[in-house]
Amino acid sequence: MTIAQDQEQLACCQDEVNSGNQKVDVGGSSPIFASQDRTDNALIESEFSASIDVQDGVGCCHPSTRLHRYFVLFFMCFLAFGSYFCYDNPGTLESQIEADLNISGTAFSNFYSWYSYPNVILSFFGGFLIDTVFGIRMGTIIFAGLICIGQVIFAGGALVDNFYVMVLGRFVFGLGGESLAVAQNTYSVLWFKGKELNTVFGVQLSVARLGSVANMNSMPYLYDYIQESYKGSYGLGIALMIAGLVCLFSLFCAMVVAYYDRRAERILVRESSGSGEVIQFSDIKRFPMQFWLLCIICAFYYSAITPFISIAGKYLISQYNMTVTEADRVTSIPYTVSAIVSPFCGLLCDLTGMNLLWTIVAGLISTACHLAFSYLPIGIIPPSVTMGVLGVGFSLFACAFWPMVAMLVPEHQLGTAYGAMQSVQNLGLAVVIQSAEMLREAFPTSEEGLQWSEVYFMLWISLSLVLGFVLQMHNTAKKGALNPPLYRKRICGRGDEVDDREALLNQD
Numbered sequence: 277m278t279i280a281q282d283q284e285q286l287a288c289c290q291d292e293v294n295s296g297n298q299k300v301d302v303g304g305s306s307p308i309f310a311s312q313d314r315t316d317n318a319l320i321e322s323e324f325s326a327s328i329d330v331q332d333g334v335g336c337c338h339p340s341t342r343l344h345r346y347f348v349l350f351f352m353c354f355l356a357f358g359s360y361f362c363y364d365n366p367g368t369l370e371s372q373i374e375a376d377l378n379i380s381g382t383a384f385s386n387f388y389s390w391y392s393y394p395n396v397i398l399s400f401f402g403g404f405l406i407d408t409v410f411g412i413r414m415g416t417i418i419f420a421g422l423i424c425i426g427q428v429i430f431a432g433g434a435l436v437d438n439f440y441v442m443v444l445g446r447f448v449f450g451l452g453g454e455s456l457a458v459a460q461n462t463y464s465v466l467w468f469k470g471k472e473l474n475t476v477f478g479v480q481l482s483v484a485r486l487g488s489v490a491n492m493n494s495m496p497y498l499y500d501y502i503q504e505s506y507k508g509s510y511g512l513g514i515a516l517m518i519a520g521l522v523c524l525f526s527l528f529c530a531m532v533v534a535y536y537d538r539r540a541e542r543i544l545v546r547e548s549s550g551s552g553e554v555i556q557f558s559d560i561k562r563f564p565m566q567f568w569l570l571c572i573i574c575a576f577y578y579s580a581i582t583p584f585i586s587i588a589g590k591y592l593i594s595q596y597n598m599t600v601t602e603a604d605r606v607t608s609i610p611y612t613v614s615a616i617v618s619p620f621c622g623l624l625c626d627l628t629g630m631n632l633l634w635t636i637v638a639g640l641i642s643t644a645c646h647l648a649f650s651y652l653p654i655g656i657i658p659p660s661v662t663m664g665v666l667g668v669g670f671s672l673f674a675c676a677f678w679p680m681v682a683m684l685v686p687e688h689q690l691g692t693a694y695g696a697m698q699s700v701q702n703l704g705l706a707v708v709i710q711s712a713e714m715l716r717e718a719f720p721t722s723e724e725g726l727q728w729s730e731v732y733f734m735l736w737i738s739l740s741l742v743l744g745f746v747l748q749m750h751n752t753a754k755k756g757a758l759n760p761p762l763y764r765k766r767i768c769g770r771g772d773e774v775d776d777r778e779a780l781l782n783q784d
């Protein structure tokens with residue numbers, strides 16, 4: 277068929293589809309309301325969609341073009357920016373919060389445990405609600421709204437000096453924060469699966485880490501400025517309220533992405549979940565064993581990284597005689613490095629495939645950093661170098677690991693799957709954060725407590741590595757999907773004999 281014939285077919289299909297669209301209920305952003313009318317347009321629209329593939333690059337605003345996808349990706353990247361910026365507000369202002377509210381370190385840890393514990397359950401239901409009730413668009417807007425509400429309650433509690441109101445705010449913030457990350461992952465797969473998905477995860481992670489770094493490098497100064505300007509105790513509350521504006525920006529991005537996703541669904545004739553199927557609760561029992569093994573690896577790995585970074589400052593002050601400012605700078609290095617290298621880690625995974633192997637390599641790098649940080653004689657390797665390499669390992673893990681969920685679970689079950697994974701991850705984080713604190717305080721000296729905490733973290737990351745090797749052996753034996761082939765082979769289906777037309781059609 278010539279291009280002219282294709283264009284003619286496209287035009288007539290477009291007319292049919294447009295007329296058909298009046299009947300198609302594209303407003304239903306939820307699978308439950310997925311329009312039954314769609315079935316009577318399916319044949320026409322599939323022809324239209326096929327024509328679109330042939331008419332590659334129809335206008336830069338067409339959702340099938342790479343340029344349009346990258347335009348939407350910009351807003352998709354900022355969906356969780358507010359969540360990552362405000363998630364670590366307490367940690368960045370720990371000494372200020374403990375002084376202003378006159379609370380202990382253990383009481384302070386409630387601002388994180390009341391974020392994580394509820395998400396052991398609610399993160400799973402957040403994903404399930406995305407797949408079954410809200411749909412990806414409405415779900416993302418709801419969860420982005422919850423982080424705004426949670427941050428306002430948290431800041432309001434600081435303004436009235438009420439610790440329990442602040443804890444309530446972190447609970448509400450957590451309801452949105454984890455499920456918003458589930459929604460972002462689900463959007464990424466919907467828009468980029470089979471294309472540059474690992475790179476997209478890397479870019480999104482980079483923007484998220486920028487949120488963490490921006491928080492670490494702005495909130496202490498904002499607090500001091502307001503304290504000096506208002507000469508009162510409003511510095512904490514006003515600084516936290518201003519931080520809430522970042523969450524509002526994420527809410528705005530959620531609305532923009534929802535608009536373009538609904539438009540893409542209409543033009544590309546795809547279901548909001550990509551397949552039109554709706555998950556049943558019983559489907560969860562049929563998630564493959566590899567998926568549950570990945571959940572445990574995720575929990576063990578993050579339990580050795582996030583809590584370690586949060587107490588590394590105390591370790592640097594104790595073991596390396598650093599000042600608080602120097603320790604804060606060094607502990608922010610993993611996030612800063614992650615913000616820089618994550619896109620390249622994602623690209624590496626896209627070009628070479630082998631996601632599970634890169635996950636194991638990341639675990640080995642992270643373990644080596646733990647060993648160097650804790651057991652090498654002081655001064656052999658500067659801690660800033662160790663933390664920088666840890667940032668590389670942390671980034672490579674996240675970029676290689678999270679896309680593997682989409683290799684094991686169908687699209688209409690992805691929200692539930694990512695929700696389940698983050699539930700298991702939060703269980704690990706909540707338990708390890710508090711038990712590591714209890715372990716550290718159980719020893720007579722701070723040095724001993726910190727050293728035994730390091731042994732504790734080494735235990736968790738070693739377990740994640742062992743399970744990673746077990747999964748690798750299983751994947752190899754079963755010729756599983758977790759080490760996809762090289763990009764070239766994925767796109768063209770073969771090795772060097774590249775079929776130009778096939779490659780052209782497969783190019784996005």
Ligand SMILES: C[C@H](NC(=O)[C@@H](N)CCCCN)C(=O)O
Nearest residue numbers: 359360363453454457674678698
């Ligand atoms: C990608 C991965 N995400 C998580 O760990 C989630 N628990 C989302 C966290 C959201 C804000 N704290 C990561 O951050 O490495």
